[in-house]
Amino acid sequence: MSLLIALLISGLHYITPVHINTLKTSGLLLQLKQQIDQLADQCVKCGMCLPGCPTYQLSKNENESPRGRIALMQGIVTGELSLSPKVIQHLDHCLGCLSCENICPSKVEYEILIDAIREYTVAEKNPAFQEKLISFLIKPAVQNSLFPLLRFYQRSGIQKLVQFAGVLKLMGLSQQEQLLPKLKRRLKLQPRYSAQQDSLGTVALFIGCMGQHFEQATIVASIKVLTRLGYDVEVPEQVCCGALHQHSGFRQQAAALAKTNARFLLNDSYQAILFTASGCGAQLKTSLKQDQVPVSSLMDFILQHTRKHPVSFAAIERTIAVHQPCSLQNVLKQSDAVATLLSKIPGLEIIELQSQCCGAAGKNMLS
Ligand code: SF4
Ligand code: SF4
Incomplete structure (x- = not known):
């Protein structure tokens, strides 16, 4: 009898949540190891990505370059390197600008790699x-x-x-x-704004979790321009795009947010889902994984509109400098839209800044 009780107790131990979690984590770690190993193997260590990497340009340290980081990842998954604070720091310094992915002749999928190693770090270190x-x-x-x-x-x-x-x-x-901007009152938005002329269709505006606090002027201007061009604009219920979670190693939470956004945004009556913040837009576009409704930057949508429906622009006598975000250039590849649209404004002199990543990179600016 006592043997039976002992067996039952030891059996129960095997189905405790703690044990299931451990099994889950080791399964995930193995899966991530295989993924990182396979993708990192595509890097031929040619170094062509080095001149385009902002952190390498600043430090001239190989560990701060895409090639070096990929080598660190390989060291971690093969067990030659431990996840020491120094190694984690080199990986954490990566801005995720993806300039390297854009340059790489071997088409190494660096974004998947850096997200996977961060997820691996989270699973190992459990920073709950x-x-x-x-x-x-x-x-x-x-x-x-x-x-x-x-x-x-x-x-x-x-x-x-x-x-x-x-x-x-x-x-x-x-x-x-x-870095904290002067905060204004939270922008109150209506669920729908009607076109100011015969409607050409309805678009959904994605403002993400911070737009109403930090991007009031951009949102108001976007609605004004779109309704003026003939679109009904809806601001549907929505949640955070999940970029912060995805790039901090919390892929499952990012996937859950994408699922919720899909439920709110994927509606056949929308001609497009438009965003103004390219970082959020890049995450939204990648995570929704669908062809049902196009997801586009507002600028690209307006540019496409002007090709079908000519628009005349009032003159502005001014010189402006333009900085294109990495997410717009390297992920969405829609940076031409901004320059092309601005060039249509008579009197405007445009200076395109040849700078690299601004360094904000999500929460990087806070560290
Ligand atoms: S990531 Fe691409 S460009 Fe950079 S070293 Fe590897 S193969 Fe070369
Ligand atoms: S994503 Fe940007 S910062 Fe990170 S390794 Fe590539 S080029 Fe460097």
């Missing part, structure tokens, strides 16, 4: 706090309480007091705090 923090901050209810508090902090004089007293410096947050 980071995952919880990201998921917490994108919740609309949290943002609705947090942003008014931040506005109060900026407008009440507390910010100046805290800066003057050097509190942020002591907490190591002064650099990050300087």
